[in-house]
Amino acid sequence: MGESQLLLEVNDLSKSYALSGGFFDSPKGTIQAVDHVSFSIRRGQTLGLVGESGSGKTTTGRMVVRVVEPDSGEIAFWDDEAGRIDLAKLSNRAIRPLRKKIQMIFQDPYSSLDPRMTVMRIVGEPLRATGNATRQATHDRVAEVLEMVGLGHEYMNRYPHAFSGGQRQRIGIARALVTQPSLVVADEAVSALDVSVQAQILNLLRALQERLSLTYLFIAHDLGVVRHISDVVAVMYRGRLVEIANKAELYSHPKHPYTESLLVAAPRPEPDKTPVETKPMDRISADNFVVPGCPYFLRCGYRGEVCTREVPPLRDIGTGHKVACHFDLRLTHSGSPAFYRIRELSPQNSSAALDER
Numbered sequence: 001m002g003e004s005q006l007l008l009e010v011n012d013l014s015k016s017y018a019l020s021g022g023f024f025d026s027p028k029g030t031i032q033a034v035d036h037v038s039f040s041i042r043r044g045q046t047l048g049l050v051g052e053s054g055s056g057k058t059t060t061g062r063m064v065v066r067v068v069e070p071d072s073g074e075i076a077f078w079d080d081e082a083g084r085i086d087l088a089k090l091s092n093r094a095i096r097p098l099r100k101k102i103q104m105i106f107q108d109p110y111s112s113l114d115p116r117m118t119v120m121r122i123v124g125e126p127l128r129a130t131g132n133a134t135r136q137a138t139h140d141r142v143a144e145v146l147e148m149v150g151l152g153h154e155y156m157n158r159y160p161h162a163f164s165g166g167q168r169q170r171i172g173i174a175r176a177l178v179t180q181p182s183l184v185v186a187d188e189a190v191s192a193l194d195v196s197v198q199a200q201i202l203n204l205l206r207a208l209q210e211r212l213s214l215t216y217l218f219i220a221h222d223l224g225v226v227r228h229i230s231d232v233v234a235v236m237y238r239g240r241l242v243e244i245a246n247k248a249e250l251y252s253h254p255k256h257p258y259t260e261s262l263l264v265a266a267p268r269p270e271p272d273k274t275p276v277e278t279k280p281m282d283r284i285s286a287d288n289f290v291v292p293g294c295p296y297f298l299r300c301g302y303r304g305e306v307c308t309r310e311v312p313p314l315r316d317i318g319t320g321h322k323v324a325c326h327f328d329l330r331l332t333h334s335g336s337p338a339f340y341r342i343r344e345l346s347p348q349n350s351s352a353a354l355d356e357r
Contacts (some may be wrong), residue, residue: 006041006042007077007183009040012076014090015059017033037060046218046229046232047231048234055238058066068103105169105176105186115161139156149173165197183215188221251263257301294308
């Protein structure tokens with residue numbers, strides 16, 4: 001991939017948090033929220049970052065926009081004027097001019113809007129924070145982006161309580177777009193909305209992407225939503241990326257057991273079919289949260305002895321498909337849109353025998 005095509009490249013990004021609860025609430029350990037995560041996004045592309053709650057995807061997104069400070073790693077952003085910039089090394093003052101080029105859409109359309117501010121002030125706030133726009137220029141730009149997101153300029157003097165959830169999220173999208181950003185990080189942007197409203201917002205995001213040449217880092221836990229909007233999908237588990245592939249490849253030929261389990265668990269519009277039986281998963285507690293080998297070992301139905309000792313690297317298996325697994329798993333479609341089964345299993349650089357399923 002040529003650098004001219006890249007907009008964002010994240011290399012070995014890590015973040016840990018202290019666990020409190022010791023004597024006098026003193027720290028009693030750390031939890032690795034994000035563990036050496038690496039990915040890249042091309043201009044005009046949407047990367048869907050998917051995983052269950054607690055997988056570290058929101059922390060990753062917030063580090064990209066520097067709301068959360070990373071412990072280590074590189075966040076390379078290609079600016080049209082300055083070229084390649086490592087955002088992770090910039091101070092809060094140095095990164096301020098770049099804020100307008102990297103914006104975020106938040107999950108909750110109710111708590112992310114100040115109830116004491118009008119729509120005009122909410123949407124225009126990034127312009128006041130990142131530039132010296134005049135009052136008239138701010139007014140004109142706010143009216144323009146409100147029209148883009150499907151809200152007329154007549155809504156500018158209203159307060160958030162006068163809007164529905166979907167309308168509030170449109171206001172949040174307008175606020176993110178008012179500074180004409182290159183990269184937008186959407187953190188669970190539709191998860192708090194009704195299904196019908198979700199479809200409207202997703203269609204709006206896609207239309208805005210085509211119109212404004214936007215690049216998205218789209219964070220979600222819903223595989224259906226991710227499939228609808230993403231070009232490339234990255235699957236995250238316990239702070240690590242376990243699989244990255246283009247959308248068609250990942251949904252038709254998943255290579256990691258966790259991706260398989262997510263697809264099996266996805267709701268299916270086939271009520272008359274017998275539910276697919278999956279292997280019971282081991283209970284995960286605070287005592288076994290940290291394992292020395294593969295982070296998915298405790299829940300994996302295909303685990304081997306090597307999985308208890310070594311963390312599998314994220315390796316490229318061809319055509320940009322990357323997977324973090326010690327084994328070459330051939331997971332093939334088996335009739336049901338959400339059912340994938342094991343067909344062939346061969347050890348990868350290991351003589352370990354697999355547990356019987």
